[in-house]
Amino acid sequence: MTEAPDIAIIGAGAAGIAAARRLAGSGLSCLLLEALPRPGGRAWTCRAAGMTLDLGCGWLHSAERNPWTRIAEESGFVVDRSPAAWRDQFHDLGFPPAEQRAADQALDRWSGRIADDPPASDRASDALEPGGRWTAYLQAISGYLSGDELERVSARDYAAYDTAATACNWRLPAGYGTLIAASLPASAALRLRTPVEAVALDGRGVALRTALGTLQAQAAIVTVSSTVLAGDAIRWPSALDPWREAASCLPLGANEKLFLEVVGDGPFEPETHVLGDPHDPATGSYYIRPFGLPVIECFLGGAGARAMADRGSAASFARAVDQIATLFGESVRRCLRPLLASDWTGTPSVGGGYSHALPGHAVARAVLARPCDDRLFFAGEATHATDFSTAHGAYQSGIRAAEEAIAALEARGR
Structure with missing residues (x-):
């Protein structure tokens, strides 16, 4: 050299x-x-079945103060400002409104304790309500946010991010990875x-x-x-x-993505979302037809992502289809086809999703x-x-x- x-x-x-x-x-x-x-590193936009899909980061979080937003606009990239559907459960499938409210309240109470009265141990799990009904739900959220269980997450670290983050999340139809690589x-x-x-x-x-x-x-x-x-x-x-x-x-926590292609007709409306099972800490979170594309984007974190690393993507695709079929009906199996899967944990130069203290x-x-x-x-x-x-x-x-x-x-x- x-x-x-x-x-x-x-x-x-x-x-x-x-x-x-x-x-x-x-x-x-x-x-x-x-x-x-x-x-691009952990920002990677792929082409599959004629579609542009982000296997790594996909959302401009805290978008109004995110420098990549300015870079995108200055570079001529379209920035989609549509609100995210993460907090919505399509047609309340498998997650009745009363349970959704209770789960959200449990999350708010836990987040409040982390911010206002953090545990002396600094273990985020020590702010959980003993025997709380929504502990599995909160562990699933921890998986998406930190890639690990609350027992291994610093309360102080979590609070620092949560306090600084805003609720503004935008996207790039051309792909976040495309923007970063082009910059x-x-x-x-x-x-x-x-x-x-x-x-x-x-x-x-x-x-x-x-x-x-x-x-x-x-x-x-x-x-x-x-x-x-x-x-x-x-x-x-x-x-x-x-x-x-x-x-x-x-x-680095365990965080992975799966994309299921939607083939033919199905009950999947664009820009909707379902959580597979709010009582399963390893559940997938399913973003349905982002940008109207015929795909379902599955987010796996923590236990769910580790299971993918241990058992392989085929098993995780099968489990994702099972969860979606449980919510939408067995007939949807015929229109769901495995398309694309990440492997951040197995990539030697990366080794996981993103860091937590x-x-x-x-x-x-x-x-x-x-x-x-x-x-x-x-x-x-x-x-x-x-x-x-x-x-x-x-x-x-x-x-x-x-x-x-x-x-x-x-x-x-x-």
Whole structure:
């Protein structure tokens, strides 16, 4: 590898692309090294059966303050501002209105305790009502939001996100992954299928070993997932042990998606939603015919996503069809066909969905965000104090890390 950029960026997901955007025009050259055969990281828009589908992030959360909203509009992307149907149960199937109200009230009470009277243990589960009827429902919600059970979720961390988030959620018909991948500046060099094997602090700079050779840079911005940073796929210098310990306290939860194609006629109305079973913590959440497309988008989190990793996508497709048929009637089986499935847990350069802090470790986000020796800078959704688990949190962290790197090199007299 002959390139010798001023700054190397490890990972070309939302954080890495944001860092490259900030470096553009700074006078510093940058090179992104990406293990996957595509940019975007956990933002991935696929084409299947002639449709554009997001296998990773799909919603512009907190859209009115989400920087990707502005980037989309400036780049000519259509932003769909239709309200999300998540909180609605189509025709109250399998979830009568009185139960929906009771479940929502249980969620509101639990969220209020987390915010106003958090448990001393910092375990989100310790804010549950003992013997509460809706514990399974709240565990399912935790699966979607954090990818894990409440016993392994920091109450303080959850409250930080919940307080900062808004109820404004918009979408991109062209795909969130399409937008993020298209946002890499032309001035940034990109090498795909180039996983970094080792990182070393070398002289005054950084050495990154890959299968194509060793790259020298004055500094590096590390945007790998917390799973990768804490793991052994990359050999890290011992100076990073505190960062790796922090990453281990911010594990990626289990989050996956399935898409079922709707073939022929069926009772599925566009832009509707059902929860498979509100009394099952592993239940799927089914968004029906988004944008009017003939698909059902199934969200799996926590126990449901882990079951998919353990048993394979075929078993999860079958279970999704079973839940949908229970609600809509057995006749719908004939018009549902497995189409597309994610495998974020099984992707070596990712290793899961998005981060959550373990109880007692919300402070790990600030530790992970610190620069190391003014040569290694850290970005990614796990480093954001409040907007973790989102592409806009990743973006903001990438901007921060790039500015830190620029300041460090200027101080060195670059």
